Amino acid sequence: MLCEQKYGALLNNLSSPEAVEAELRAQGCVDFVGCSAPVPEGAGGAPEQDRLPEVTGTSSQDGETEREIGSRAAGEVAATPRLSPNIRCLVYPKGDISRFKPARPRAYGLLGYYLLDAASVLPALVLDVQEGHSVLDLCAAPGGKALALLQTGLLRFLCVNDVSSSRTARLRAVLRSFVHKELLTDDRVRITSFDGRKWEEFERNFFDRVLVDVPCTTDRHSLIEEENNIFKRARTKERQRLPQVQLELLLSGIQAARPGGEVVYSTCSLSQLQNQYVVEQALQQAREEHGVALEVVDLRPLTHLFRDTFHFAPDTHLGELVLPHLSANFGPIYLCKLRRLN
Numbered sequence: 541m542l543c544e545q546k547y548g549a550l551l552n553n554l555s556s557p558e559a560v561e562a563e564l565r566a567q568g569c570v571d572f573v574g575c576s577a578p579v580p581e582g583a584g585g586a587p588e589q590d591r592l593p594e595v596t597g598t599s600s601q602d603g604e605t606e607r608e609i610g611s612r613a614a615g616e617v618a619a620t621p622r623l624s625p626n627i628r629c630l631v632y633p634k635g636d637i638s639r640f641k642p643a644r645p646r647a648y649g650l651l652g653y654y655l656l657d658a659a660s661v662l663p664a665l666v667l668d669v670q671e672g673h674s675v676l677d678l679c680a681a682p683g684g685k686a687l688a689l690l691q692t693g694l695l696r697f698l699c700v701n702d703v704s705s706s707r708t709a710r711l712r713a714v715l716r717s718f719v720h721k722e723l724l725t726d727d728r729v730r731i732t733s734f735d736g737r738k739w740e741e742f743e744r745n746f747f748d749r750v751l752v753d754v755p756c757t758t759d760r761h762s763l764i765e766e767e768n769n770i771f772k773r774a775r776t777k778e779r780q781r782l783p784q785v786q787l788e789l790l791l792s793g794i795q796a797a798r799p800g801g802e803v804v805y806s807t808c809s810l811s812q813l814q815n816q817y818v819v820e821q822a823l824q825q826a827r828e829e830h831g832v833a834l835e836v837v838d839l840r841p842l843t844h845l846f847r848d849t850f851h852f853a854p855d856t857h858l859g860e861l862v863l864p865h866l867s868a869n870f871g872p873i874y875l876c877k878l879r880r881l882n
């Protein structure tokens with residue numbers, strides 16, 4: 541983690557995506573999503589027009605996506621997980637530590653890509669957003685994962701929330717730099733600044749998908765950044781409270797999801813206390829205190845699919861963990877997916 545972090549360029553489907561992708565490919569970048577799960581010819585590519593793009597992996601009669609079928613045909617893994625479509629993230633190949641240039645305005649004055657740790661795209665990908673979904677991003681600022689979710693072009697409604705008003709302002713600015721303002725109307729994208737732990741007090745059993753990307757010890761950042769470091773003595777109590785805050789946020793997100801809905805919990809920490817332990821506690825409390833049964837969705841096929849891009853921890857018993865590695869210095873990102881059974 542002390543070596544330079546690798547980034548990914550999340551392509552903005554609303555601003556010259558083909559031209560931007562061609563430029564990045566000419567520099568040696570590859571779309572780690574598309575190259576791991578190839579989309580059949582003619583099915584991909586977001587049209588550059590005044591709306592969010594169509595589904596890349598179209599549905600077959602039994603609801604299976606072409607992306608799933610494609611990877612089965614390749615004989616990879618029988619149970620390839622369903623991924624949110626249309627998300628493209630370009631990275632320099634393994635071992636290549638070139639840096640991306642800052643994004644510049646393209647069509648409609650919108651930025652061509654958003655730079656982020658490429659592993660941060662995984663929670664949005666595994667959320668499996670489908671046509672007409674209502675999605676809640678409970679801790680959304682500065683907005684990388686919300687932007688990834690918007691790239692699907694499938695959402696009926698996206699609610700992006702962050703307790704911090706200054707970070708919510710940044711989130712709003714990010715969205716405005718990447719999305720046409722006509723698409724940012726309150727009935728399509730709601731931006732709020734509530735304490736996510738209290739969400740269940742006013743909205744329950746509603747969202748098809750919920751992303752709970754919690755505040756954590758941000759391990760990589762904490763190693764290299766002195767300012768406002770969460771490991772400083774003055775922040776000891778706050779740090780010790782983190783697992784409890786994370787648990788309350790996850791429980792709140794679970795209750796905001798509809799029965800049958802899915803929730804992805806993620807952190808950028810290596811700490812089991814903030815990862816598996818929080819999920820275990822949430823499963824137990826959801827069942828015992830709220831009567832909500834959940835199943836844990838197996839994400840091992842995902843690690844297989846993206847094994848050429850990320851280095852996954854070999855033996856997490858609950859969820860998956862992208863470990864920083866010298867040849868693939870992304871992460872850490874922990875993610876666990878839960879499905880509400882009732």
Ligand code: SAM
Nearest residue numbers: 679680681682683684685703704735736753755
């Ligand atoms: N999902 C974001 C992205 O992809 O850009 C990153 C989220 S960051 C890891 C965690 C966020 O949680 C911070 O912006 C923080 O302000 C917010 N947060 C902390 N406590 C919260 C709470 N109780 N309710 C809602 N948001 C909270």
